[in-house]
Structures are given as structure tokens and as C-alpha cells.
Amino acid sequence: xxxxxxxxxxxxxxxxxxxxxxxxxxxxxxxxxxxxxxxxxxxxxxxxxxxxxxxxxxxxxxxxxxxxxxxxxxxxxxxxxxxxxxxxxxxxxxxxxxxxxxxxxxxxxxxxxxxxxxxxxxxxxxxxxxxxxxxxxxxxxxxxxxxxxxxxxxxxxxxxxxxxxxxxxxxxxxxxxxxxxxxxxxxxxxxxxxxxxxxxxxxxxxxxxxxxxxxxxxxxxxxxxxxxxxxxxxxxxxxxxxxxxxxxxxxxxxxxxxxxxxxxxxxxxxxxxxxxxxxxxxxxxxxxxxxxxxxxxxxxxxxxxxxxxxxxxxxxxxxxxxxxxxxxxx
Amino acid sequence: xxxxxxxxxxxxxxxxxxxxxxxxxxxxxxxxxxxxxxxxxxxxxxxxxxxxxxxxxxxxxxxxxxxxxxxxxxxxxxxxxxxxxxxxxxxxxxxxxxxxxxxxxxxxxxxxxxxxxxxxxxxxxxxxxxxxxxxxxxxxxxxxxxxxxxxxxxxxxxxxxxxxxxxxxxxxxxxxxxxxxxxxxxxxxxxxxxxxxxxxxxxxxxxxxxxxxxxxxxxxxxxxxxxxxxxxxxxxxxxxxxxxxxxxxxxxxxxxxxxxx
Ligand SMILES: Cc1cc2nc3c(=O)[nH]c(=O)nc-3n(C[C@H](O)[C@H](O)[C@H](O)COP(=O)(O)OP(=O)(O)OC[C@H]3O[C@@H](n4cnc5c(N)ncnc54)[C@H](O)[C@@H]3O)c2cc1C
Ligand SMILES: Nc1ncnc2c1ncn2[C@@H]1O[C@H](COP(=O)(O)O)[C@@H](O)[C@H]1O
Numbered sequence: 278x279x280x281x282x283x284x285x286x287x288x289x290x291x292x293x294x295x296x297x298x299x300x301x302x303x304x305x306x307x308x309x310x311x312x313x314x315x316x317x318x319x320x321x322x323x324x325x326x327x328x329x330x331x332x333x334x335x336x337x338x339x340x341x342x343x344x345x346x347x348x349x350x351x352x353x354x355x356x357x358x359x360x361x362x363x364x365x366x367x368x369x370x371x372x373x374x375x376x377x378x379x380x381x382x383x384x385x386x387x388x389x390x391x392x393x394x395x396x397x398x399x400x401x402x403x404x405x406x407x408x409x410x411x412x413x414x415x416x417x418x419x420x421x422x423x424x425x426x427x428x429x430x431x432x433x434x435x436x437x438x439x440x441x442x443x444x445x446x447x448x449x450x451x452x453x454x455x456x457x458x459x460x461x462x463x464x465x466x467x468x469x470x471x472x473x474x475x476x477x478x479x480x481x482x483x484x485x486x487x488x489x490x491x492x493x494x495x496x497x498x499x500x501x502x503x504x505x506x507x508x509x510x511x512x513x514x515x516x517x518x519x520x521x522x523x524x525x526x527x528x529x530x531x532x533x534x535x536x537x538x539x540x541x542x543x544x545x546x547x548x549x550x551x552x553x554x555x556x557x558x559x560x561x562x563x564x565x566x567x568x569x570x571x572x573x574x575x576x577x578x579x580x581x582x583x584x585x586x587x588x589x590x591x592x593x594x595x596x597x598x599x600x601x602x603x604x605x606x607x
Numbered sequence: 608x609x610x611x612x613x614x615x616x617x618x619x620x621x622x623x624x625x626x627x628x629x630x631x632x633x634x635x636x637x638x639x640x641x642x643x644x645x646x647x648x649x650x651x652x653x654x655x656x657x658x659x660x661x662x663x664x665x666x667x668x669x670x671x672x673x674x675x676x677x678x679x680x681x682x683x684x685x686x687x688x689x690x691x692x693x694x695x696x697x698x699x700x701x702x703x704x705x706x707x708x709x710x711x712x713x714x715x716x717x718x719x720x721x722x723x724x725x726x727x728x729x730x731x732x733x734x735x736x737x738x739x740x741x742x743x744x745x746x747x748x749x750x751x752x753x754x755x756x757x758x759x760x761x762x763x764x765x766x767x768x769x770x771x772x773x774x775x776x777x778x779x780x781x782x783x784x785x786x787x788x789x790x791x792x793x794x795x796x797x798x799x800x801x802x803x804x805x806x807x808x809x810x811x812x813x814x815x816x817x818x819x820x821x822x823x824x825x826x827x828x829x830x831x832x833x834x835x836x837x838x839x840x841x842x843x844x845x846x847x848x849x850x851x852x853x854x855x856x857x858x859x860x861x862x863x864x865x866x867x868x
Contacts, residue, residue, distance in 0.1 A: 288766070288767075289767070349765055349770045350772070351735075351745070351746065351747075352744075375766050376747075376748060376764065376765050376766045377765065377766060379723075379731050379747060379748065380735070380746070380747045380748070381735065382731075382732060382735065383700065383704070383731070383732035383733065383734060383735030383736040383738075383739070384735040384736065384738060384739040384745070385739075386701065386732060386736060386739075386827075387701075387704065387735070387736040387737075387739035387740050387822060388739050390821035390822060390827075391827070392701070392827035392828045393700070393701070393732055393827075393828070394828060395729075395730050395731060395732060396729060396730075396731070410834075411729075412729065412836065413727060413728050413729055413833075414618070414620050414624070414631075414726075414727055415620045415726065415729075416729075416836065417620065417624070417836060418624070418626060418631065418833050418834065418835060418836055419833065419834050419835070419836055419837075420728075420830050420832075420833050421629075421830065421831045421832045421833070421834065422828050422829065422830050422831070423828070423829050423831055424827060424828045424829070433821075468744035468774070468775060469744050469746065469772050469773065469774050470772065470773045471770060471771070471772055472760075472771040472772065472773055473770075473771040474765075474768055474769070474770050474771075475768050475769040475770075475771065476767060476768035483767070485766070488866055489866050513866055521785075524785070525785070531750060531764055531769070531785055532764060532765075532766075532767065532768055532769070534785070537726075537729065538723075538783055538784055538785060545864055545865065545866050546860065546864050546866050556620065556621075563836075563839055566864070567860070567863070567864055568839070568842075569856060569860070575844070575846070580841060580844060581839075581841045582839045582841070583841065583842055584839075584842035584843070585842055585843055585845065585856050585859065585860075586841070586842065586843065586844040586845065587845050587852050587853075587856060588844060588845065588846045588852075589846070589849055589852065590849070593849035594849045594852065594853055597849045597850045597852075597853035597854075598853040598856065598857060600853070601853045601854050601856075601857035601858075602857050602860075602861075602867075604857075605857055605858070605861045605867060606867060
């Protein structure tokens with residue numbers, strides 16, 4: 278079987294946990310099938326991370342260095358991945374599912390004539406098929422979906438993107454053989470122009486990486502509520518998320534929306550504060566290890582997914598909780 | 608500007624559903640306009656009301672999907688194109704993308720817009736597939752659109768922030784529902800929609816035409832069955848005095864999770 282390839286774009290000089298999760302799973306499957314586990318690292322200076330991916334089982338590490346790949350435009354990224362696929366001939370290509378993957382997966386599929394299996398919760402191989410389970414209907418159910426592996430020699434790998442939190446990160450030594458791929462991109466062929474990148478407030482914790490997330494919903498009505506959310510978050514160095522109600526109202530930045538439209542997160546601990554638990558919100562957070570919900574409505578649907586449901590007014594519970602946690606932490 | 612908006616009819620995700628023998632059963636056969644596509648239609652209407660132009664919608668689906676085209680016409684789109692398929696089963700984003708691209712290839716337009724994903728499959732592939740098949744500049748997950756001369760200015764929600772990207776027309780964009788609140792059709796709109804033209808094209812007449820990459824209209828992925836989501840169990844509910852339940856949960860969390868260290 279041709280190699281399995283995990284594509285890892287390096288943005289802002291960081292490599293996300295979700296990428297290592299996908300890599301760990303892909304390496305496991307490559308070992309099972311007796312094929313090579315390759316990694317494609319793309320970015321301004323991708324070699325910074327070749328050691329890290331080697332220690333997570335990469336046999337070969339392909340490096341494409343180009344500062345344009347840091348620019349959030351899909352064309353260079355797409356061209357670079359197609360060029361690499363053309364020289365590596367993988368049978369399976371895996372990605373962590375995030376907005377930059379979502380931006381290119383369809384185009385890659387169409388450019389290659391390849392099947393694409395986006396946003397899967399698990400994937401494995403049966404004979405000549407890649408099989409996945411993926412949440413559908415606002416993550417109310419799981420669909421079993423299959424795609425055929427290409428005949429060897431065809432340039433049509435199966436493409437899979439994986440939801441964060443679906444697999445554990447596993448360290449294992451891989452050969453880590455480095456290969457630099459030359460990528461000449463003519464900026465003149467760029468049809469899009471990036472005018473500006475508006476970053477969410479600097480210094481906030483990345484939701485994709487956070488161990489703990491404190492998420493606010495419409496029950497958080499005012500600055501005092503936001504202050505309590507921030508204080509609880511600061512005790513754990515937690516990421517702050519929000520329901521659509523509060524990103525829509527402008528109370529929180531749109532980039533912290535959690536759910537079907539927003540992000541899929543998978544922290545160790547998730548506080549849902551004043552959030553009703555609409556299916557579209559739950560779709561983004563039900564992969565959390567432990568969920569604590571605070572809501573004054575004892576029948577709020579969020580309690581159906583919460584491990585610990587605190588029934589009451591968040592303006593009374595949060596100050597008490599902050600105090601108790603401070604006391605325990607000493 | 609001339610907009611084509613691709614719209615999909617999807618089952619109502621709020622309607623109760625059961626799974627029997629690996630298939631989804633919904634008592635209500637209620638089908639709706641995909642929420643993300645409603646936002647794409649709304650935005651196109653707002654932009655053409657401001658800058659001039661027209662909005663037509665394209666839908667690939669079975670006969671029943673006609674009602675969803677009417678919905679978009681009632682919102683204000685001028686004409687509908689119905690790429691009529693036998694049924695929805697066996698189709699995937701790739702097969703729909705092939706149909707849409709084959710139809711649109713011969714047409715003139717400035718912006719071809721999509722929803723960022725279909726609410727029923729949550730795939731989010733079709734827009735970028737069609738852009739690639741037609742070799743058009745594109746971007747995804749737009750939360751705001753504007754027109755400047757012959758450029759579409761897209762505010763895109765990325766992973767860490769928002770990117771503002773200028774695309775020369777013709778171009779492709781996929782829309783988030785975060786960009787607007789779609790209008791509810793007025794009675795006048797609904798009445799008027801009945802007189803608006805809907806062109807019906809048999810999907811079979813578009814099949815087989817091979818586009819650049821070898822997409823032929825065949826589905827490339829196959830959904831074999833559905834199953835229930837492994838449910839999270841509702842856990843403990845703590846009720847009573849705020850101080851007391853805060854104390855209890857803090858203690859439990861410090862013992863059961865590793866996040867206090
Ligand atoms: C296509 C589509 C995609 C969507 N995507 C997303 C998404 O990605 N993310 C998302 O979040 N939503 C999404 N939504 C919206 C979703 O359906 C809900 O409307 C939204 O999640 C509601 O937010 P909320 O829970 O904060 O507000 P509400 O539903 O208004 O709930 C507020 C809750 O706060 C409680 N409360 C009020 N005051 C207090 C108090 N003092 N103390 C304690 N509790 C209190 C109330 O009991 C209530 O349960 C989407 C919708 C659609 C149609
Ligand atoms: N059958 C269809 N007819 C028209 N547009 C569609 C169809 N399927 C998908 N689309 C468009 O493609 C978007 C993304 O769909 P998907 O890739 O299936 O998640 C939708 O929001 C629609 O805009």
C-alpha cells in the first residue's frame with residue numbers, strides 16, 4: 278500500500294495538539310498496514326517541528342518552506358499540497374479538521390478526483406476501503422461512510438479530516454527522515470489578495486488547545502457576568518468560549534463561538550455557564566471530558582449532557598465557585 | 608452584480624428522529640431550506656438591493672425540493688433553476704458539485720455563493736469543489752460580504768481571527784449564518800413567488816460530462832448506515848444553596864479531574 282500522509286500546516290509558529298492526534302492515529306494505521314507514515318510540514322519555517330513529528334512516529338518528514346504559506350490564503354497552500362501529493366503518491370491523506378483545512382479540502386478533492394471524508398470522529402481501514410464515522414444532523418447521529426482506496430499508482434488518495442479530541446496523542450520514535458521539497462510559487466498568479474487579518478484579542482488562550490474552557494451563554498447578561506467568567510477562567514488558565522447568542526450580540530468575539538457554526542472543542546473540563554444547550558451548541562462541545570453546566574432552569578437541555586449540573590443563578594454560583602476553587606488551590 | 612446562490616433542501620434537524628436498521632426515520636417529512644444557504648440568499652439580496660444586479664438560485668434535488676426553491680423566490684430571488692434528480696440517496700458533495708459546476712459552466716455570473724455546509728451532512732465541501740472544477744478564485748466561511756468595483760470583499764472567519772480577502776469576480780464564496788438574519792418571506796413575497804420562473808433541468812442530462820479533474824457525477828463516498836450518537840449520560844444534578852453546591856462541585860472536580868494542579 279502507498280504511504281499514509283498527514284498534512285500539518287504550521288501557522289504562527291505553532292503546531293496544534295489536534296495535528297498530533299491525527300498523526301498518532303495515522304501512524305497506528307500505517308503500522309497496521311505495513312506502510313510508511315509520512316508527514317508534510319508546511320509553513321514559513323517548518324523544520325522547527327520536524328523533530329516533534331518524528332517523535333510521534335513519522336517515518337519521513339517532507340518540508341515545504343515558504344512565507345506565503347503563513348498568509349491565510351488558500352491558493353498557495355493548495356498548490357503546495359498538490360505538489361507534495363504528486364511526489365509522495367500517498368494512498369491516504371489525513372488532516373486535523375479546522376478552518377484552514379475546511380478552506381481547502383473540497384478543492385483538493387476536486388483537483389485530484391479524490392474522495393473526501395470531512396470532520397470524522399473515527400477512521401479505520403477495511404480491505405480496500407477507508408471507513409469513517411462522522412457526526413451528521415447537527416451531531417445528533419453518526420453516519421458510517423466508506424470510500425474506496427485508489428488502485429496503486431493512481432494519484433487519487435482518500436482524504437480524511439478528523440475532529441479534535443477524537444484520538445490520543447501517542448509518542449513513538451519514527452525514523453524522521455527529512456526531505457525538503459522545493460516549492461516555487463509565483464505570487465503573480467495569486468488571484469486573491471489578503472487585505473488584513475483582524476486577530477481576536479491578543480493573549481487569549483487558544484480554544485483548540487485549552488485544557489479547560491469556560492463558555493458563556495445568554496444567561497451572562499452584563500459586564501459583571503463577563504468579569505465572573507474571566508475570573509473563573511483565569512484560575513485554570515482556561516480558554517473563554519461563547520454560545521452564538523453572545524457572539525451575535527457582540528459580547529464576545531466571533532472567533533470564540535463553539536458549536537456547529539463555530540468551533541469543535543475537546544477540553545478536559547468545560548463549564549457551560551448560562552447556556553441552554555441547543556443541539557448546535559452541543560455539537561461543538563460534547564467531546565469534552567467533563568462538562569459542568571450552570572443554569573437556573575432545571576429543565577435546560579444542557580443538563581442532559583452535563584456530568585455535573587448546577588441548578589441556580591450564575592450570579593450567585595460563580596462567585597461561590599470561584600471562592601471554593603481558590604481555597605482548594607491555596 | 609449577478610449572483611447565483613446554490614441552495615439545498617435538508618431534513619429539519621429539529622424534528623424528532625429514530626434509527627431503525629441503520630436508517631433514519633423521521634415522522635415528519637418536513638424539509639427545509641438549509642440555514643446557511645438562507646444566509647447566502649439574504650446576503651446576495653442585500654448586496655443587489657444596494658448595488659443593483661440580480662439573484663437566481665440553483666438547487667439539485669428531487670421533485671419535492673421545488674418547495675425550497677419557492678422559499679428562496681419568496682425571499683426575493685428572481686428565478687429558480689431546479690436540477691432534478693431521482694432522489695437524494697447515493698448522492699454526496701462530489702456528485703452535487705459535478706452537477707452544479709456542469710450547469711454553471713456555461714452561464715455568466717459575478718458571484719456563485721454557497722452555504723458553508725449542509726445542515727444534514729455538515730460536509731462543507733461543495734463550494735470549494737465547484738470553485739476548483741471551474742477554476743475560480745474562492746474563499747470559505749464568510750461572515751461578511753461587500754462589493755467594491757468588480758471585487759467581492761469577503762470577511763472570513765478563520766481559526767484565530769478574521770481575514771479580509773478581496774476576490775476578483777467571477778468568484779465563489781461560502782457563507783456562514785453568522786453574517787445576517789435571513790428575512791422571513793412576506794405574504795406578498797409568497798404570492799409573488801408563484802409567478803416566478805423555475806427552469807427544470809434533468810440531472811441525468813448533465814451526467815457523465817467529465818470536468819477537468821475527473822469528477823463525472825459519480826458519488827465518491829458511500830454512506831452505508833446511521834447509528835445513534837454514543838450518548839453522554841446526564842450526570843448528577845446539584846440543587847440548593849449556591850455556596851453549598853459550589854463547595855460540592857469544587858471538591859468533586861479537584862478529586863476527579865487533573866486540572867487543579
Ligand atoms: C444552523 C445553525 C447553526 C448554529 N450554530 C451555533 C453554534 O455554533 N454555537 C451556538 O452556541 N449556537 C449555534 N446556533 C444557535 C443555537 O440554536 C442557539 O440559539 C444558541 O446556542 C443559544 O444560545 P444560549 O444557550 O446562550 O441562549 P439561550 O438559548 O437563550 O439560553 C440561555 C440560558 O441561560 C439560562 N439563564 C438565564 N439567566 C440565567 C442566570 N442568571 N443564571 C443561570 N442561568 C441563566 C437560561 O435558563 C437559558 O437556558 C446555531 C443555530 C443554527 C440554526
Ligand atoms: N443538492 C444541492 N443543490 C444545491 N446546492 C447544494 C446542494 N448540495 C450542496 N449544495 C451547496 O453546497 C453547500 C455545502 O454543502 P456540503 O458540501 O454538502 O456541506 C450547501 O450549503 C449548498 O450551498
